Amino acid sequence: MPPRGAKTDDLLDALAALVVAEQIAAGRGKPYPNPPEFDEFGLPAAIWSFEVDRISSSQPSKPGLPKTLTNAAITRAHIEAAHARIAPHVRRTPSWTLPGAFGHDGPVSLKLEFLQHAGSFKTRGAFNTLLSKPVPAAGVAAASGGNHGAAVAYAAKQLGLKARIFVPEISSPAKIAVIRSHGADVVIGGARYADAQAACDRYVAESGALRIHPFDADATIAGQGTVALEWEADAAPLDTVLIAVGGGGLISGVASWWAGRVKVVGVEPEGSRALHAALEAGKPVDVDVDSIAADSLGARNTGDLVYSICGNSVDHVALVTDEAIRQAQAQLWRDWRIATEPGGATALAALTSGAYKPKPGERVGVLLCGANVELAKLDSVVQSLA
Missing domain, CATH: 3.40.50.1100 (Rossmann fold)
Known part of the structure; x- marks a missing residue:
């Protein structure tokens, strides 16, 4: 129950603020706008939210749960940002x-x-990753059937970053040519995408490059x-x-x-x-x-x-x-x-x-x-x- 003199919505506001404060302390807080702007008194002002932890695949949505009620980690605010x-x-x-x-x-x-x-479309995700995460001196790496690699190569070139793209043998010559046209190193190996991903993961572990995942x-x-x-x-x-x-x-x-x-x-x-x-x-x-x-x-x-x-x-x-x-x-x-x-x-x-x-x-x-x-x-x- 709310304390004397407080209304129910005051209690809810306080609980919401407590949850967000906990997430900020844990390093998952996100201000909007980012960075915060300043009010007329010179104090930082922003709406705070937080990155929701990934939902385990062992916890599927409950039967009968409306699809409008979702615990998805990506919000409209994230997409607008x-x-x-x-x-x-x-x-x-x-x-x-x-x-x-x-x-x-x-x-x-x-x-x-x-x-x-x-x-x-993959150029969108590539730019968002490169512009929102620190990129090490080793540059970026990606495994791709072709389009993701081309997008990462293009974005890296535009931002002056090194890129190495791992593609499987099934990738079309047209897509490999597009990747190379943007200045990335291309490594061809393995019959399927999973083989290219394994090679990319080994390279990231050895070099410290930033891995850009194509979807997850x-x-x-x-x-x-x-x-x-x-x-x-x-x-x-x-x-x-x-x-x-x-x-x-x-x-x-x-x-x-x-x-x-x-x-x-x-x-x-x-x-x-x-x-x-x-x-x-x-x-x-x-x-x-x-x-x-x-x-x-x-x-x-x-x-x-x-x-x-x-x-x-x-x-x-x-x-x-x-x-x-x-x-x-x-x-x-x-x-x-x-x-x-x-x-x-x-x-x-x-x-x-x-x-x-x-x-x-x-x-x-x-x-x-x-x-x-x-x-x-x-x-x-x-x-x-x-």
Whole structure:
């Protein structure tokens, strides 16, 4: 009970202040703005919050818990701060609303994120990480199927930092060429992404370089969430957004921004379904990867942070075939002259194949997330489906 003379809300204010003070003492406090501004008396003034600890994968969301009530570690405030941080360094990619397209009678909003620097949304997370964390003299390191590496290489170059990128043998020559064009050292080895990640981890342990995780890290997720912040500001209101999923950093950021306000649906290839498997199992699990989109959507495991966010904030995951992805790639090129890699067309494939069936008039958003495609391969896809 509140002390005499105090009201219930006074007690709640005091308890909230106590919790935040404890987090500040533990080094997890975060002021907004950061650094704090000063009032007319010269005293620092800010709203304080704190970084929520990661939720263990052994604690899935409780059955029946509304998805608007989430313990996700990434808040809208984190995403707004990330956007202010990276805005001078990234493109504000356009959104394009089509009044009935791709077999749907309602409006379809395309977020053209494939126009981002280095060819994908991942540039957002890379800049947010490099601008919010101390970078050692050894520079930065990342493991990547291609797009994350290109983004880290681009961001490091723009900020005058050294970068070493580890890629698996399945990475496309086009993506490796993009990474090298930005001045990064490229190490090719191992059949799959997990092999490249292991090599990257060994290098980080030996050199002290800053590892930039492609998806399961708070700075990465907050950076990727800025795409939703822009989309909401620039486009008409949406009911549902379709987001391609590899490791889950992008959909975690988007879901953190729109949780409880817009339905967020993940889209994965049938042969690369890390998030779908995690939501089924109630925890992150390893999956086999075999898809034409594996070089960008080929993570074997989502990780704990991605799972904790998506388990509460993502409506469901739709699975699409490789053939549906090829069809979406071909349609984007044939009808709109948009060249995307398989991963970049995967979200659209859910709409064009019927893996996601919107209601009549439903306002659907589709994120086109990656453009690093070998044009000869795209041509062969188009020709084979002609």
